[in-house]
Amino acid sequence: MNDHEFLRVFEFVDRLRKPFLDVAGIEDEASWRIVHYLMTSELEGYPVTISKLALVSNLPRGTAIRRIQSMIEDGLIERRSPSETAKRATLHPTARLSGLAVNYAAQTKALIAEILGGRHVEEHEADYYFGAPRRGNPVIPPINLLTNRITKGVELQFLLNDDNYFAAMRNMWSDFRNNLATAKSFKLVHQNDLYREGLANGARAVSAYDIIAIDMPWLGEFASKGLILPIGEMIRESGINAMDFHPSIWSTTTWQRVEYGVPIYCTIEVLACRSDLFERTGFALPRTFDDVIQAGRSFHNPGADRYGIAWNAAHMPLASSFMFFLGCCGQSVLSIRRTPTGYSTENLDAQHMRPQIDSEAGLLVLDYMHRLVEIAQPGVLEADWDDACAIFLRGQSAMAYVWTMRAAQFEAEVRSAVKRRVAYVPQPSGPGGTNTSPIGGFLLCIPSNIDPKRLPLATEALAWMASREAMKEHVKNGFPVAPRFSVSSDPEAIGRSQLVRFVGSLGNRNLLRNWQRPPVPFYTDMERIIGEEIHDALSGRKSDRAALKHAQDRLDRIIDRKSFDA
Incomplete structure (x- = not known):
């Protein structure tokens, strides 16, 4: 569970608890306020003093100080001073309190997913993601992928670069409401390991992955060695419009005039x-x-x-x-x-x-x-x-x-x-x-040794991952991908990111x-x-x-x- 997911779960619980207080009135509100404020401040990097923590507890000051002191003695809170002579110390959760808080958030997440997300009780909470609340029109996942996972247990396997963009993609797929995959379906590795594993996968009789990401400059090697499929015809049948991509970006998919992938994100x-x-x-x-x-x-x-x-x-x-x-x-x-x-x-x-x-x-x-x-x-x-x-x-x-x-x-x-x-x-x-303005980024490709029975689903998944709607969702989450004109010119996307505007302007001026x-x-x-x-x-x-x-x-x-x- 990463920091952002933890904060989302805690925010949900904080909002969920308030109506319960009106029902029972016996919840220890002060302890919750102290732990919630201390954990949130720690993750967001804000200093916490004993006076501030006493204030947020809503207890009388003397009672609050005694409560905090008791939590210090119990090994839940620790004092830290910037120097031995400093008079003012800050308060931080101990490793014990952090562990207890994360465990509580994980249990809450699992309960919510079981009730609302259609997840199995035996599925570990790390296998799916507690996403941000959706606003406006949701990104609708491919129905065939969802049906095959639920009715046949077919789960696509991905080999991706270990970066924030692909982590967000994994989270979109494993979101407890989408129910498209588990986090275990995504292997995220360092760029050097991605290259080595991509080559090793090509030597297997049957690919271990349905979709792999390759760094754009690797295309000539992977294509000339026959490790990835030519997918030009599949791209056109899937509805992906190459004209919606800047020509310099789309050209990164082509080796010797044959298309082998789809740009999933570009970075300049x-x-x-x-x-x-x-x-x-x-x-x-x-x-x-x-x-x-x-x-x-x-x-x-x-x-x-x-x-x-x-x-x-x-x-x-x-x-x-x-x-x-x-x-x-x-x-x-x-x-x-x-x-x-x-x-x-x-x-x-x-x-x-x-x-x-x-x-x-x-x-x-x-x-x-x-x-x-x-x-x-x-x-x-x-x-x-x-x-x-x-x-x-x-x-x-x-x-x-x-x-x-x-x-x-x-x-x-x-x-x-x-x-x-x-x-x-x-x-x-x-x-x-x-x-x-040099272009970098990754292409999504289909291994040439993929099980033929899985190829239609892999093609559908690739088309959805590179769709305008999915890319716009990533831009809304802070990733300046903008490989498609329709995304980089979208008013909502432009309004959210200076970088999206900047990269979009470079594309419009043909400077990529x-x-x-x-x-x-x-x-x-x-x-x-x-x-x-x-x-x-x-x-x-x-x-x-x-x-x-x-x-x-x-x-x-x-x-x-x-x-x-x-």
């Missing part, structure tokens, strides 16, 4: 800026590499625990950064075809898969990266995406390179120190380049790009090599020119060992 890497700091100092929001460095140096003050930029330069994110920054300088990492708006990843052959890392543009990118390290947080060369986001979330940096899916927490996270103080801009341009990370069959090898060599350059183990040459040579050897269809 942008530059997040502290609008309050920029307005206070009079700096314009950055449009170029030099603008970023100039502003970052002005804000950088490590002695005050303030940094110019939060950045992730561990091996894996560093590879993406290099490819994105190369695109900002007007060059692709591979010799893919040029178009009037950039490059095309369609119909690639061996000629258009040669690396062009060892170049003047590569040197310009490394120069920019060295300067970013100078104004970034300590330990930047070991930082991943979540580490950089956490720095910015705590208000410790003026800027951050961030994916919009992670940036959603800047407004949604209870403990965010930057709420309503963030402006977003497309990635600043480098010399000879433009402001680019998918070519910076070409989905070639050797993408993961390319990502690993670039990450290793560029990391060596930034850490001083190699010169910039040596790192670029080694990356070029290593990738050339890998490509020479492979053959690709024209």
Whole structure:
């Protein structure tokens, strides 16, 4: 049970108890008020003093203090002081009280689901979700999926990335009112494990999953190895309208002009800026590499625990950064075809898969990266995406390179120190380049070794998961997916999220790009090599020119060992 679900259950119980007091009048209201306020404040990050807790108990002050003191002695509440000399302490639930409260919420949740949700008594409470109350028109789940689960016990199996979006999707399916699946039907794993498990699943005689998620750049490998089904015809028969997706986003589903998946969410890497700091100092929001460095140096003050930029330069994110920054300088990492708006990843052959890392543009990118390290947080060369986001979330940096899916927490996270103080801009341009907005995200695909009897249900599930209604529901819950024009232009969706408006505007202005990370069959090898060599350059183990040459040579050897269809 996560924090959000716990709070929903507790809020329900709090509202449910009030009528009961009028019936019996014997409930210990004061103890409930104390526990409810203490647990809620702990999860939402608000400090609680003994005076405040006594006040919310509605008991006379002396009686309330004695009640709280008794709970401290019983090991339910603990005092914490910021220092040994501090006179004012805060109160917190102990591990024992937290355990008792969570157990109570779980039992309540199970009872509600049994009565209202059609759940079996023997089903564990962790197998379904206590969702938020529905407002307006509900999202109607596919009737065939519901019927097959209830009458035949058929439950689809999913392999997904372990992130907030897919966790919310799991919760939508396992909501005790939808009754479409149990949480056990969803395997959420780290991105590296997702890749390995996707490959391992393809080697099985029969797939263990009905639907799998793959990172967009993996498409060439999964498609060329025959691990996923071509589903273009199924997509059209399901009613999914490809025209409702931005062309750059829909193109991520295609390898060698064949459609293999549906974009379930897109995320755009942008530059997040502290609008309050920029307005206070009079700096314009950055449009170029030099603008970023100039502003970052002005804000950088490590002695005050303030940094110019939060950045992730561990091996894996560093590879993406290099490819994105190369695109900002007007060059692709591979010799893919040029178009009037950039490059095309369609119909690639061996000629258009040669690396062009060892170049003047590569040197310009490394120069920019060295300067970013100078104004970034300590330990930047070991930082991943979540580490950089956490720095910015705590208000410790003026800027951050961030994916919009992670940036959603800047407004949604209870403990965010930057709420309503963030402006977003497309990635600043480098010399000879433009402001680019690189696309990332995941595709939903059907394994090629799926049990044929399960294919119709998997197709129906995929269509529902990517439907306008389901995507809009996720936007309402704070996820700036917006891969469909009909969602990003929906007044209700736009009104709920600055990021939805921003990403929608990029799409409408045709500023979304998918070519910076070409989905070639050797993408993961390319990502690993670039990450290793560029990391060596930034850490001083190699010169910039040596790192670029080694990356070029290593990738050339890998490509020479492979053959690709024209």
